[in-house]
Amino acid sequence: MALGLTYATSQTLVRMRLAAFRHALKDQSRVSWIGTGALLGLVLAGGTIWVAATGDQDLLLVALAVWMLGWVVGPLFAGGGDETLKPEYFSMLPLTPRTLSAGLLSAALAGVAPVISLLALLSLVVLGAQLSVPVALVALPVVVLQLLCFVLASRLAVAVYGVLLQVRSGAVLAAVVNAFILAFSAQGWALIAAFVSTDVQGTMASAARFAPSGWGLVAVDAAGGGDWLRVLLAVAGLAVLAVVMFAAWSTLLVRRTTASRTGRKPRRLLTGSGPRDAAAAKEVRSWTRDLLYAHRAVFAVCYGLFFCLMPLAVGWDGMLPWAGPAALVMAGSMSANLYGSDGTALWTTLMTPGSAGPDVRARQRAFLLVFGPVTVLITVLLTWWSGSSSSWPLVLSVLPALLGGAAGLVVATSVFAAVPTTDAHKRSGNPLNSGENEGETMGIVWVMLILVSLTAGPALVAALAWSWWGVPVGVASGVLAWWYLGRVAADRLEQRGPELLTLLRHGRSTTEQAKKTAALAEFPRWRRNLANFCLGFGAIPLFPQAVVPAVFKLTGNNDTKSWFLALHLDSRWRWPVITLMATLGLTMYAYGALTYLNAKKASRPDG
Structure with a gap:
């Protein structure tokens, strides 16, 4: 009976997932994003199969490890992955945790990404067919188990990440790990070059062979050599790993759907001598008390540090002076939807006459207070550590320009291009998922990376041409960007505030x-x-x-x-x-x- 209920639940949730997918295909914007991602995935899957056809097992091991890493890391950068069917939707139904987890897992498998990953994993069948037909047949169940481990690893990573974001220390830890992973994707070559002297691919393949992503290939390779005990151990390892991850994920789903979230009594009440001080105090508290705000702040600073410290592994300290500016660029990008994060709480600002200007300036002051001192300290210390005297006029010119530019752009962008997100009090057990507009949010982040960087252009050109004269240019451009963009944002909020609130409330x-x-x-x-x-x-x-x-x-x-x-x-x-x-x-x-x-x-x- 329990098995029948699990099957029926899985069947129903799969149909719901497919119905939601068909509905998404009516949105041409989402269709374009899905099509682009699917096309890129098919190209990568075809490349993986081609690697298998060449018989290069070392390269195939590395490729499969990258696929699994993408499943684990990808959702952390895409709003918690696809959660069309949230566990909270079914918390009132008489379903056991295992039944609900099995249904959600089945629904997760009914998507574009699992199909593309399945095509990539068919590379194991291609590799087995080169050895013999029986080995190719052995590869078929291995492919299924490997795909199951990929999807479960993704769901478990998101669940663990969501638990970490529920407490302050966990949010900080998650931000540090997240920043390291993203920085490694850009600067990991330095660490690899430092620890691997000659055979990079061989060393990475040896490590990937011991990782779960390589167990399927180990089974196929062992079947080709007639080592059936090793085949059994590899297949059993994948099966046991899948069961363990499924049990852990089920346990975290129970915690997510049943844990109570009560507010805490504030340690110190808000005080202020006027509207501007009160608004500024409120914004500073947001950066310290809202765990998502704190997570983004720590992430931005750690990303700048990791990005510029990793080249030290190969003895290159030329990036050290730029850790502070890199952190500011990332901070501005991550803060590009401040008013969108407020959600319907924006009505408290709109209902107070004349509050638009003080509120905008308060957000700018809070941004400067949160990121200004730490980035200045990082820049001064790491520039001194690098011993590069020629870098001082460059970084000291760029830093104030980026500070002012980012503080102006975050409020202007969040007013003119706000993206509706889930209200803070309605967030699900997965804090990464902030609504149905994650693609639009990420698009703004990418655009902000460019815009914030461009604000340093005049100061950088002046510093390269006239050395220390770039510093006053950077200060002037930063102050001008802070003042002008803040004024534009305040005027827009004053004139179009009700429309913005309607957008944030109803989409x-x-x-x-x-x-x-x-x-x-x-x-x-x-x-x-x-x-x-x-x-x-x-x-x-x-x-x-x-x-x-x-x-x-x-x-x-x-x-x-x-x-x-x-x-x-x-x-x-x-x-x-x-x-x-x-x-x-x-x-x-x-x-x-x-x-x-x-x-x-x-x-x-x-x-």
């Missing part, structure tokens, strides 16, 4: 969504997919292939080449390639942004 109207969908539908599918591709990958030619090599050239660093294409070429070709890459990156961003901007204009009532 975009059905009419607006329909007009936006119709506007996007007028564009060819290839253009929508190309726009998504440009927005997702425009950072690759712009930053690592243009900005970073340009900084190296301007600061006289000719030793570090890494994966920067321009630095591997003859000196006469370096600046043309840097310029070409910068143009390519900016063009990709401009094309993607203009595509959606035109659709947004067409969706307006007067469009």
Whole structure:
């Protein structure tokens, strides 16, 4: 009877998941993102199968490890992954934790990502077919178990992460781990080069063979050699791991759906001598008491540190002075939806006459208080540690420009381009999931990475041309950006506050969504997919292939080449390639942004 109930529950939840997916296909914007992601996944899956066809087991082990890492890490950067069916929806039903977990797991398998991962894992069958037909047959159940472990590892990672974000120490720890993983994806080459002298691929393959992602390949390889005991151990290991992860996930789901969340008595009441001081005190408390705010702040600072400290593993200290600016760029990007995070609480501000200006300035002051002292301290200490006297005028010019620019952009962006999210008091047991607009939120984060970086342009150019004269230019540009963008945001909030509150409370109207969908539908599918591709990958030619090599050239660093294409070429070709890459990156961003901007204009009532 229990088995029948589990089967019926799983069948029902799978149908619900597929129905939700069909509904999502009516939104042309989401279809474009899904199509772009699916296309990229198919390319990667095809590459994995091609690696298996060549018989290179070491490279295949590394590829499978990357797939599993993507399943574990990906949801942490995408709002907790796809939670169309939240466990809270079914907490009142008479279902045991195991039954509900089995149903949710079945629903999780009914998606685009599992299908693409299944195609990638068919590389094990391709590898087995090269050995013999029986080995290929052995690979079939191994593929199923390996996929099950991928999905369970993803769900368990999100559940553990959600538990950590419920307490302050856990939120800090999760931010540190998250920052390290993201920084490693960009600067991990330094750590690999430091600990691996010659055979990088072989060493990584040896480590991947012991990881769960490699157990399936170990089973196939052992079957080809006739070592059936090893096959049995590898398959049993995957099965036991799946059972353990399923049990742990079920336990965390019970905690998520039954744990009570009561408020705490404040240790100290808010005080203020006037509206501006009271608003500022409220905003500072938000950064210290809201665990998601605290998580983002720690993440931004740690990312800047990790990103610039990792090259020390190969003896290169040229990135040290830029840890503070890197942290500020990330902080501005992560804070781009301040008013969207408020949700319906915005009504308390709107109901107070004349509160728009003080509220905007309070958010700017809180941002400066949270990130200003720590980034200045990091910049001064690490620049002194690097011993690079030529870096002082550069970083001291860029830092105030970024501080003011970020403090101005976070309020202006959050007023003009707010994204509706789940109210703080309605957050689910997965704090990573903040609503149905995660794709739009991530798009704003990517755009803010560019905008915040550009605010340092005048100061950097002045410092490169006139050395210490760049400092007053940086201070002036930072103050101007802080004042002007804050004023623009306050005026907008004063004039269009009710519309913003309506957006945050109800989301975009059905009419607006329909007009936006119709506007996007007028564009060819290839253009929508190309726009998504440009927005997702425009950072690759712009930053690592243009900005970073340009900084190296301007600061006289000719030793570090890494994966920067321009630095591997003859000196006469370096600046043309840097310029070409910068143009390519900016063009990709401009094309993607203009595509959606035109659709947004067409969706307006007067469009």
